[in-house]
Amino acid sequence: MIEIQACLICPFKSTAAKVLSDDELTLMGDNCAQATFKKSNTIFKQGIFSSNIVYLKQGIVQLHIEGPTNEQIIKIAKGPTYLGIPTTLDEKYNRYSATALTEVHACFINISTFKTFVQENGQFAYEIILDLCKNEVNLFNKCVNRVQKHIRGRVAEAILFFAHEIYETDSFDLPLTRSEFGNFVASTRETISRIMTELHSEKIILLKGKHITILDSKRLHLISRSG
DNA sequence: GCATTAACCACAG
């Protein structure tokens, strides 16, 4: 279902959108549509013409790329956050895909409207840049860790990521299958399976299917750090 | 050489 959005009264405004004037927010609302996606629906797809800035209001999504051999999950993001600024502003076609991992509410903002704000409202542009900077630094770290840590460390890091960044609790349901988890940490479903049961029998986590409870956060951090 | 790590394959719930 698509509906016109009243950005002015949106409770999920981005930090950047908060600096827009009422007039600008009204203009944004006129050039923006919200849509709801069910779990595992595609929000936008690699290779397809990109025509909107996508803003994730609520929900969890995975950003992923079809690599030379495998599907690779680049990032898992939770709303509210922008989803596809790099793939939209710079590129004619999406360079990666976004898929809903939970029910998702997302807004599609007209590119030229977005560009106008960037060009005419310095504060808005600054907030967007800040966001992109944080993202880049974050991904640099993830990149180094993916290459240099052993899988045990990468799995531990991923579990801590879900606990701290996504769910903000030590007990949660993984939104990924083992094989997707493998894609996320650059490994395979078999290895993930083994490491997880290992961590379970070492009483570091409690594992029941997709449900994970962190029992020994200290040791998990240790494993994550020492790789 | 010998041990370890982690992918790949295969088969079974």
Added chain:
DNA sequence: CTGTGGTTAATGC
């Protein structure tokens, strides 16, 4: 989809 066992290639000591 998941778990487990065997095999195997790469790397380290």
